[in-house]
Amino acid sequence: MSQHPTPRKRIAILLENQFEGSAYQVPSTALRKAGGTVSVIGSRMNEGYQDKQGSVTVKPIATSTEVRAGDFDAIVIPGGHIRANPNMVRLVSQSIDQGIWVAAVGYGPQILIEADRLRDKHTTSARSIHKDLLNAGAIYVNEPVVVDGNLITARQPSDLPMFTTMLLKCLNLTIKGTRLPEFTDSTFNWWKLGEAWGGSSKQEIVKALNTTIVGERYTLEAFRQYSHRVSHQDLRLFLQGISSTKHYHVERLEAHLYDVFGERATWRAVGSEAYAALQSWLQSSNDTSILRRALGDIQTGVIDVHHLCNQLTDPQTVSILEEVEHDLANHEQRLADLYRARSGDHIKPPMPTTIAAVT
Numbered sequence: 001m002s003q004h005p006t007p008r009k010r011i012a013i014l015l016e017n018q019f020e021g022s023a024y025q026v027p028s029t030a031l032r033k034a035g036g037t038v039s040v041i042g043s044r045m046n047e048g049y050q051d052k053q054g055s056v057t058v059k060p061i062a063t064s065t066e067v068r069a070g071d072f073d074a075i076v077i078p079g080g081h082i083r084a085n086p087n088m089v090r091l092v093s094q095s096i097d098q099g100i101w102v103a104a105v106g107y108g109p110q111i112l113i114e115a116d117r118l119r120d121k122h123t124t125s126a127r128s129i130h131k132d133l134l135n136a137g138a139i140y141v142n143e144p145v146v147v148d149g150n151l152i153t154a155r156q157p158s159d160l161p162m163f164t165t166m167l168l169k170c171l172n173l174t175i176k177g178t179r180l181p182e183f184t185d186s187t188f189n190w191w192k193l194g195e196a197w198g199g200s201s202k203q204e205i206v207k208a209l210n211t212t213i214v215g216e217r218y219t220l221e222a223f224r225q226y227s228h229r230v231s232h233q234d235l236r237l238f239l240q241g242i243s244s245t246k247h248y249h250v251e252r253l254e255a256h257l258y259d260v261f262g263e264r265a266t267w268r269a270v271g272s273e274a275y276a277a278l279q280s281w282l283q284s285s286n287d288t289s290i291l292r293r294a295l296g297d298i299q300t301g302v303i304d305v306h307h308l309c310n311q312l313t314d315p316q317t318v319s320i321l322e323e324v325e326h327d328l329a330n331h332e333q334r335l336a337d338l339y340r341a342r343s344g345d346h347i348k349p350p351m352p353t354t355i356a357a358v359t
Contacts, residue, residue, distance in 0.1 A: 015058055024058065041088075106155065118133060119137030124142060152167060191313070256316070301328045
């Protein structure tokens with residue numbers, strides 16, 4: 001009796017311009033390594049689709065006009081402007097209704113809103129569209145991966161190793177020589193799977209950690225100087241509190257860098273020139289001008305760390321960076337209130353003493 005080979009799993013990845021590069025690269029690579037047949041589906045054949053970072057360009061092998069949900073075992077949606085294409089919306093709607101796996105990450109769930117397939121569904125997404133999901137009747141869950149029926153959703157690039165692992169398991173796929181843990185395993189080094197599947201490399205993660213450490217170390221010293229120079233006690237105590245927070249950040253980041261990656265922080269100091277310039281400026285500064293500089297420094301840190309959080313495919317590192325971002329954002333609001341109260345009608349824009357490290 002002849003044995004028929006197990007049919008290869010067929011997966012469609014829906015693409016339009018401005019998709020998240022890693023949200024395409026990580027699941028695409030893993031699914032191919034697991035023996036899946038991956039088909040990129042676009043709107044037309046004579047166009048290559050570029051990710052929002054401008055580093056990945058992919059050409060489709062078919063369009064959403066002629067394919068049908070039944071042609072595939074799973075649909076992957078890595079963001080992009082696909083919700084404006086009615087054929088894409090139709091394909092996703094058919095897939096949900098026919099019990100085919102639909103996996104969406106980041107802004108990908110927006111097409112599920114357009115398809116009107118989110119009502120009473122547990123789901124997650126990029127933080128900035130969670131209210132859109134709630135308004136569409138979804139039950140929003142702020143977790144890395146959420147599964148409800150045949151719908152799998154994730155929030156951001158750092159969730160991709162867990163998101164992809166969940167998709168592989170749902171399709172009963174394995175990768176030879178690769179352990180696929182439960183996606184809830186917080187002790188597993190998920191960055192290794194991310195790296196193996198085309199996400200952030202160890203070098204990129206270490207660089208991000210060092211970038212954050214450098215920024216926090218410099219501004220830690222800057223805020224210590226600010227607290228010494230201000231005249232009001234309440235303001236001094238507040239700035240000292242920010243310094244303490246930054247000291248905690250540096251210790252946490254350095255410990256993570258060594259414990260997980262076996263590396264010490266490379267203190268590429270902003271340099272003696274930057275500190276000398278800061279000291280010179282502080283000689284003739286008043287409370288209002290110090291607050292103006294402090295606010296600029298905090299804003300720079302918030303945005304730098306936010307960008308890093310959206311670039312890395314390492315959930316443990318991003319969890320720490322999100323804590324840093326949250327703390328800095330809270331300080332930013334308090335500093336803004338203090339600065340405005342002291343400036344009155346003569347308020348000027350913040351003036352950071354540092355440059356933007358991440359864009």
